[in-house]
Amino acid sequence: MPLISTQNLTKRYPGPGGGVLALDALSVEIEPGIVGLVGANGAGKSTLLRILLGLLAPTSGRASVLGLDTAANGGRIRERVGYMPEHDVLPSDLTATDLVAHLAEMSGLPRIAARERTADVLRHVGLFEERYRPIGGYSTGMRQRVKLAQALVHDPRLLLLDEPTNGLDPAGRDEMLDLVRRTGTEFGIAVLVCSHLLGEIERVCDHVVAIDGGRLLRSASLASFTGRTGTLIVEVDEGAADLAADLVAAGFPARVDGPRRVLVGTHAELPYDAIRDAAASRGLALIRVEPARHRVEDLFRDDVHEEGVRGTAA
Amino acid sequence: MAQPPDLIAGSATGSIFDLGYHGYDGPRLGRRHAISTLFVHSLKWTFGIGRGGRAKIAPFVLAGLTLLPAVIAVGIRALAGPAAERVSPITPQNYLTYVQTFIAFFVTAQAPELLGRDQRSHVLTLYFSRALERTDYALAKYGALVCALALVLLAPQAVLLLGMIFASVDLGAGLGATLPLVVPILLSTVVAAAFFSGIALAIAAFIPRRAFSAGAIVATFLVLSGVVEILVVRGRLRDPFRYVALLDPYALLDGLASTLFGVPGRDASVTHSGVDPAIFAVGACVVAVATLLVIVARYRRIEA
Structure with a gap:
């Protein structure tokens, strides 16, 4: 009951x-x-x-x-x-x-x-x-x-x-x-x-x-x-597009979000090592890597969020 | 060897939390217990018990003033002996009408304390989310003020009766004269306490702010009794307008006492209107019940 x-x-x-x-x-x-x-x-x-x-x-x-x-x-x-x-x-x-x-x-x-x-x-x-x-x-x-x-x-x-x-x-x-x-x-x-x-x-x-x-x-x-909204925000001071490309090449759903931000999906495996390696090999300065914050707004605009990550995975 | 300080601190907070919560498997007495507790709590609250010293001033000063006429009457009896009947106008039959203003002031001071305070602090939400029902709350508060006022009024009448018994030459005759008064005294006191409390609480239930509700209560008693008395005495009212006298709360009290004791009324609204005192007595009972219904209805709907 x-x-x-x-x-x-x-x-x-x-x-x-x-x-x-x-x-x-x-x-x-x-x-x-x-x-x-x-x-x-x-x-x-x-x-x-x-x-x-x-x-x-x-x-x-x-x-x-x-x-x-x-x-x-x-x-x-x-x-x-x-x-x-x-x-x-x-x-x-x-x-x-x-x-x-x-x-x-x-x-x-x-x-x-x-x-x-x-x-x-x-x-x-x-x-x-x-x-x-x-x-x-x-x-x-x-x-x-x-x-x-x-x-x-x-x-x-x-x-x-x-x-x-x-x-x-x-x-x-x-x-x-x-x-x-x-x-x-x-x-x-x-x-x-x-x-x-x-x-x-x-x-x-x-x-x-x-x-x-x-x-x-x-x-x-x-x-x-x-599980569904798990997304990492990666912030670099330049070269966001390069980083995203490397991550996609490594098999992670990633997408550029503005000139200095990359969103990475965490569905399959954790992308931390790949992000570190990609940033190191390109010589990019990593400013921060953090899980995207879940707020009520996200929940209520879930379609936007999901569409973003799914779009890159496709 | 002493432990590292952080370990001590850690275990100290840990032990506080570990002690912190136990379930409760004991008896749950439910709604009845809640009602009786709220009744007793409110009764004590009326006399300032469990509150600061200042809260005790108003109820005890008014109780003292209510006692004063009885003490004076007993004193006169002791000094004047049998002749007191003619010297002292204060008798058990009309005692309540001598202290009617103190009764009005007592309910003016205490009704806003009993009802307005809980409304202002919004603690009603916490009451109504428990075993207690809204109607129970209203009944407990009404019962508490009626009971408190009845105690304040019975004390001087008991003094008066005892004074009469001991001042009489023959103890047996003294008892014979006073015992028949006991039941009317109890009845008139309870009904008077109920309708005075009811009027005050019904007003206080709608006005949370203490100053405003106290003002409204005292105005209701003083203005109603004053204006109605002037209308009745000066107005030479005819049927059906002479029944306006029933709006005078002091007239209700006087009619109640004179009906129960079988003595003529003192209040000008009663004597000048020519309305049967028994109708005033019925009016007092109606007001007591009607105001209780108003209070219950108010608390069934009040936002909490």
């Missing part, structure tokens, strides 16, 4: 001109694991999460979580699901300990267990002495940790994380992603993490669901994503 499944899920927010169509007949099945939900801002990610929690009723269609229908069993779903919303939702006058323990009881945990779990979970997300101070004085990174802690405190079977790295600096982003990955891999909690940054999803997820304009773009394992 899939962890999450939706059938023709549609949500239209009322408004002028027919309102806003946030989800458009979305049908998807999601298996346990760490799953990334990618889409640009406004793609319908948050709407989907809120429907899965039973917080929002769909206009039409059905959804089930943990085998329970969201319309009929919202309460039972929410007991076993942790939700980290995107926006700031923390009262500033409570301490992290008081807030998280209170919310643990709201999830049905007895008082003493709620206190114990709160101490465990706050330590787990990396809040130590600060947890006895009012949240009003916390940095954005600490607030995000509190939000993650309240989602974990009742030991959910599924975590729904909405943009968990929102507003974090690079170091904080790394730590949060690390926490998310540990939560999914070491504690056996299924995770659905929303992001508009495919780079983040790549680092933590093993499955990706991409949505755009409320419709399913693709649902596939991360490996299949990178």
Whole structure:
């Protein structure tokens, strides 16, 4: 049984001109694991999460979580699901300990267990002495940790994380992603993490669901994503055309991309040695060799990307 | 031999993380536990318990002011003896009407604390993504304020009753005079607490900003009672306009007390309108229920 499944899920927010169509007949099945939900801002990610929690009723269609229908069993779903919303939702006058323990009881945990779990979970997300101070004085990174802690405190079977790295600096982003990955891999909690940054999803997820304009773009394992779009960018200060020609001659799909860049496909074997040899034999200065970055844009303009590499391979 | 520093640091963070997460296999008490916890939490919150010292000032000062007339009345009884009946106008039958302004101020101070604060911080999202239902939230908050206010009001009436018993010459006669008052006191206090809390919470549910909602609540009580009383007393209203008196919250309170205790009303809106006090008592109950429905409806739709 899939962890999450939706059938023709549609949500239209009322408004002028027919309102806003946030989800458009979305049908998807999601298996346990760490799953990334990618889409640009406004793609319908948050709407989907809120429907899965039973917080929002769909206009039409059905959804089930943990085998329970969201319309009929919202309460039972929410007991076993942790939700980290995107926006700031923390009262500033409570301490992290008081807030998280209170919310643990709201999830049905007895008082003493709620206190114990709160101490465990706050330590787990990396809040130590600060947890006895009012949240009003916390940095954005600490607030995000509190939000993650309240989602974990009742030991959910599924975590729904909405943009968990929102507003974090690079170091904080790394730590949060690390926490998310540990939560999914070491504690056996299924995770659905929303992001508009495919780079983040790549680092933590093993499955990706991409949505755009409320419709399913693709649902596939991360490996299949990178397998298909795997491209190296090679930058040289001159002679890009020569390098491309040498690489094609050596049997690699390569194509000139501007005067100083060559794109090399990595389908068959890794072309690093060939690039090095070609550059050395031609006496070219290699500036950088890096995998092409996967961004949401790439995913949504996939045809362009694929056509580029396939074109050279032909 | 000491370990290299990086190893110590590494194992230290490692051990912190290794301790970090355990599953939970204990009992899950679900929605009922969530409701009762939120009720108790909100009840304590009303009195500033678990909050800073400043949060305790308003509820306890108002509770003290509500107690004051009872203490004075008991003092007069102690000094004047049996003649007190004529000296002191404050009796258990009309006690609530003497402290009606303090009741209004109490709900003005606490209703925005109970509802507006959660709306401003958006923490409602975290409540509603849990075992608790939206209706449960509204019921727990309403129940908490009604209960808090009932406690504040029952304390002085208990003092008054005990004072009457101990000031009476004959203990048996004292008990005989006061015991029949217990049930009407409980009933009138609970209904009064419910409709005052309901009005305040129904307003606070729509106005998240504390200053604005407190202003709106206090204006509702003071302006409604003042304007309606002037209309009724000066307006010489005829049917059906004299029923305008039912809009005066203090008149509802007075009608409620005089109906339950079987004594004449004191409030000008009641006496001048000529409307049966029992209708005011029914009005108080209707307001208590209607405002609860408004609050529940508001929380079923509120954005979270």
